[in-house]
Amino acid sequence: xxxxxxxxxxxxxxxxxxxxxxxxxxxxxxxxxxxxxxVDITLREDIPKGxxxxxxxxxxxxxxxxxxWPIGAAITDIESGTHVHVHxxxxxxxxxxxxxxxxxxxxIAPGSRPLDGQFQGYRRANGQIxxxxxxxxxxxxxxxxxxxxxxxxxxxxxxxxxIDGVHAITHPFGCSQLGDDLAHTRAILAALAGxxxxxxxxxxxxxxxxxxIDKLLEAAPDLDRTRIRAFAAQAAGDEMxxxxxxxxxxxxxxxxxxxxxxxxxxxxxGVKCGGSDGFSGLTANPLVGRMSECVAGAGGTALLTEIxxxxxxxxxxLSRTHDEQTFNAGAALVERFKRYFERHGEPVHENPSPGNxxxxxxxxxxxxxxxxxxxxxxxxTSVLDYGQQVSAPGLALLEAPGNDAVSSxxxxxxxxxxxxxxxxxxxxxxxxVPTLKIASNxxxxxxxSHWIDFDAGTVLAGDxxxxxxxxxxxxxxxxxxxxxxxxxxxGEREIxxxxxxxxx
Numbered sequence: 341x342x343x344x345x346x347x348x349x350x351x352x353x354x355x356x357x358x359x360x361x362x363x364x365x366x367x368x369x370x371x372x373x374x375x376x377x378x379v380d381i382t383l384r385e386d387i388p389k390g391x392x393x394x395x396x397x398x399x400x401x402x403x404x405x406x407x408x409w410p411i412g413a414a415i416t417d418i419e420s421g422t423h424v425h426v427h428x429x430x431x432x433x434x435x436x437x438x439x440x441x442x443x444x445x446x447x448i449a450p451g452s453r454p455l456d457g458q459f460q461g462y463r464r465a466n467g468q469i470x471x472x473x474x475x476x477x478x479x480x481x482x483x484x485x486x487x488x489x490x491x492x493x494x495x496x497x498x499x500x501x502x503i504d505g506v507h508a509i510t511h512p513f514g515c516s517q518l519g520d521d522l523a524h525t526r527a528i529l530a531a532l533a534g535x536x537x538x539x540x541x542x543x544x545x546x547x548x549x550x551x552x553i554d555k556l557l558e559a560a561p562d563l564d565r566t567r568i569r570a571f572a573a574q575a576a577g578d579e580m581x582x583x584x585x586x587x588x589x590x591x592x593x594x595x596x597x598x599x600x601x602x603x604x605x606x607x608x609x610g611v612k613c614g615g616s617d618g619f620s621g622l623t624a625n626p627l628v629g630r631m632s633e634c635v636a637g638a639g640g641t642a643l644l645t646e647i648x649x650x651x652x653x654x655x656x657x658l659s660r661t662h663d664e665q666t667f668n669a670g671a672a673l674v675e676r677f678k679r680y681f682e683r684h685g686e687p688v689h690e691n692p693s694p695g696n697x698x699x700x701x702x703x704x705x706x707x708x709x710x711x712x713x714x715x716x717x718x719x720x721t722s723v724l725d726y727g728q729q730v731s732a733p734g735l736a737l738l739e740a741p742g743n744d745a746v747s748s749x750x751x752x753x754x755x756x757x758x759x760x761x762x763x764x765x766x767x768x769x770x771x772x773v774p775t776l777k778i779a780s781n782x783x784x785x786x787x788x789s790h791w792i793d794f795d796a797g798t799v800l801a802g803d804x805x806x807x808x809x810x811x812x813x814x815x816x817x818x819x820x821x822x823x824x825x826x827x828x829x830x831g832e833r834e835i836x837x838x839x840x841x842x843x844x
Contacts, residue, residue, distance in 0.1 A: 425702050459602055604635060620711075630812075744767065761776065766791055776816070
């Protein structure tokens with residue numbers, strides 16, 4: 341990265357020696373000279389913070405290079421010092437991508453120094469490790485969402501101090517669903533019922549819904565049934581009394597669990613970005629990539645999802661697969677998602693969002709190249725279907741769309757004990773597991789300190805990536821040891837289930 345001459349305040353960054361653009365670290369005015377690679381670039385127009393400007397003339401049709409890779413093509417001649425964005429750049433993405441496996445893929449190794457440590461977790465009877473000892477009240481269908489919430493709220497008051505908390509997991513689905521939609525609902529809820537952060541689970545049904553309790557339990561054959569209770573509200577005399585009695589049984593079991601030392605190999609992290617800006621790919625995402633590398637390198641697991649936000653960067657991710665079978669599964673997943681877009685008549689490049697564009701991201705290729713940095717250089721070892729739980733160490737690619745709530749729910753259901761959520765624009769949203777919000781810029785971290793857990797913007801102010809990685813790693817271990825994340829403090833614990841079919 342080039343930040344200009346020594347002793348001069350950082351004002352712009354060139355990320356790779358082959359780049360044709362640099363990123364403004366602060367609002368830059370027209371006429372200003374910015375030094376990149378020892379050359380002064382005179383800006384021809386104002387450049388907003390996080391946006392790009394051309395380092396040399398670019399002809400119409402020529403590729404724009406950032407991160408050392410094309411992020412689009414110029415749709416007009418672009419002069420040196422000119423703002424480079426959606427008005428003069430177009431995507432190069434097409435629906436078709438052909439990727440070939442290379443036998444030396446597995447030779448790629450993590451590029452950052454390893455970090456080591458341990459945490460105090462709850463060791464479950466089935467071998468899973470939790471970092472919370474909560475009771476989850478899961479609704480099978482939207483009809484009993486308030487019932488589940490009232491039961492959880494009442495139990496929270498009576499069980500305070502005995503366990504880590506009682507929380508309702510609710511949603512609007514579970515009935516009038518067909519095919520994949522009902523299967524998705526059932527798979528996600530079944531996976532959450534077996535999550536190690538829950539020391540006990542109460543499943544609350546209605547009785548007449550499509551998502552019957554017995555079918556849901558059949559979808560999760562590895563559940564520890566001693567820690568599961570369930571009832572249908574239609575069959576109960578008083579559903580509140582029934583629910584609270586069953587939770588008391590679960591609490592009597594869960595309160596006997598104690599934390600014990602666990603190695604880093606027992607950690608499963610989910611990595612996610614939402615509300616990205618022009619700095620996300622410079623600070624927060626590569627920093628989270630260091631965490632993926634160190635956890636996967638220590639024998640733990642990192643989960644990467646948001647398949648549409650891999651479009652245009654899949655070659656980088658799949659270039660480091662564990663074997664040809666994993667490569668083929670990953671390539672097939674990306675292609676399957678592209679066909680999903682086509683079936684609905686949507687272009688594969690219909691991204692980034694308005695907020696992303698306002699923050700300086702121009703094309704999906706640019707967003708994807710920044711997004712895959714959350715995986716670092718960890719080797720891809722497995723590919724998971726939506727609703728499937730992780731069973732192998734290393735980096736796993738999980739099927740789910742880019743939507744923040746849907747993809748983060750999928751990460752939790754797959755077994756993530758904690759989610760590292762990078763953001764450049766901020767969101768209060770949280771999920772059933774601790775969701776650490778990592779700001780890409782210090783302004784957001786200061787303005788929304790009640791949302792944000794970690795400021796990665798210090799990397800732009802002089803911190804080395806290694807110093808920031810040490811601090812983030814320490815926060816992850818503290819959180820695993822019981823320190824609440826902002827989403828837990830604020831009561832932000834939601835789920836969303838992927839719906840792609842017909843509603844009756």
